[in-house]
Amino acid sequence: MKIATWNVNSLRVRLPQVVDWLEVHQPDILALQETKLSDEEFPQEAFGDRGYRAVYSGQKTYNGVAILCRQEPQDIVTDLPNLEDPQRRILGIRLGDICLLNLYVPNGSEVGSEKYVYKLDWLARVKDYLQEALAEYPKFIVLGDFNVAPGDGDVHNPEIWHETILCSTPEREALKKILDLGFHDSFRLFGQEGQSFSWWDYRGGAFRRNWGLRIDLILISKALVPKCTGCAIDKEPRCLQRPSDHAPVIATFA
DNA sequence: ATGGTCGTGAAACGA
Numbered sequence: 001m002k003i004a005t006w007n008v009n010s011l012r013v014r015l016p017q018v019v020d021w022l023e024v025h026q027p028d029i030l031a032l033q034e035t036k037l038s039d040e041e042f043p044q045e046a047f048g049d050r051g052y053r054a055v056y057s058g059q060k061t062y063n064g065v066a067i068l069c070r071q072e073p074q075d076i077v078t079d080l081p082n083l084e085d086p087q088r089r090i091l092g093i094r095l096g097d098i099c100l101l102n103l104y105v106p107n108g109s110e111v112g113s114e115k116y117v118y119k120l121d122w123l124a125r126v127k128d129y130l131q132e133a134l135a136e137y138p139k140f141i142v143l144g145d146f147n148v149a150p151g152d153g154d155v156h157n158p159e160i161w162h163e164t165i166l167c168s169t170p171e172r173e174a175l176k177k178i179l180d181l182g183f184h185d186s187f188r189l190f191g192q193e194g195q196s197f198s199w200w201d202y203r204g205g206a207f208r209r210n211w212g213l214r215i216d217l218i219l220i221s222k223a224l225v226p227k228c229t230g231c232a233i234d235k236e237p238r239c240l241q242r243p244s245d246h247a248p249v250i251a252t253f254a
Numbered sequence: 255a256t257g258g259t260c261g262t263g264a265a266a267c268g269a
Contacts, residue, residue, distance in 0.1 A: 009261070009269085010261055010262080012262095013260090034261095036262075060262090061261085061262055061263080061268095062267095062268075107268075109268080115268095147269095160255080201255080201257085201259075201269090202257095202260050203256095203257045203258070204255050204257065204258070205255095205258090206255080206259095211255080242260090245260075245269080
């Protein structure tokens with residue numbers, strides 16, 4: 001089984017790349033973030049024609065999440081009972097005894113800003129939800145654009161990024177509280193090449209210089225750890241013309 | 255590195 005996540009930064013623009021990528025990699029599940037499409041505009045046929053069911057929670061211009069999968073998804077969740085949020089950033093499904101939560105965590109703009117406070121509160125509420133959900137469904141996957149680099153090893157230059165947005169201690173603590181529920185960062189279960197990132201700024205030739213951060217994560221519950229056989233970042237789509245600023249991440253399971 | 259980039263949507267704003 002292959003499960004992937006990709007912040008596409010506009011599914012309208014990236015649709016041909018996503019379709020190509022699906023055909024090459026054949027994941028069982030692909031979680032998308034920043035689709036930037038209303039549900040009426042979602043290109044369901046492009047995926048249906050290729051054997052994927054699609055669920056989505058979209059909005060115009062900003063945010064928007066979707067899940068493409070081979071199996072019929074059940075128990076679709078777009079809003080958490082403890083988190084009232086007009087921004088479409090959350091999409092949960094159940095596939096048999098496995099639950100999956102796709103997140104587009106708020107960016108937070110700047111440490112100390114109003115958006116930063118919203119981000120930390122948002123993460124705390126997601127944590128509370130996951131605590132209950134995990135108790136009911138021990139096989140759980142939380143994946144997406146977390147907009148937090150878990151540690152300095154996930155940052156090209158920790159001195160430049162020290163206590164800045166995506167790397168500040170409160171953001172990392174909020175992420176750690178989710179991990180402490182019993183989740184593992186699948187990427188770190190395996191040996192990786194030094195300096196692996198999933199996002200590079202469009203500006204300043206950041207990708208060419210490998211000035212990136214690893215902020216796109218696939219967290220798996222303890223029950224799934226023995227099943228997980230690998231996790232990798234696919235940098236290839238980031239090399240294409242008109243790329244997303246994020247690369248897809250894929251976890252494989254026996 | 256503090257944007258010399260994108261995406262959206264038609265000017266700034268968000269990332």
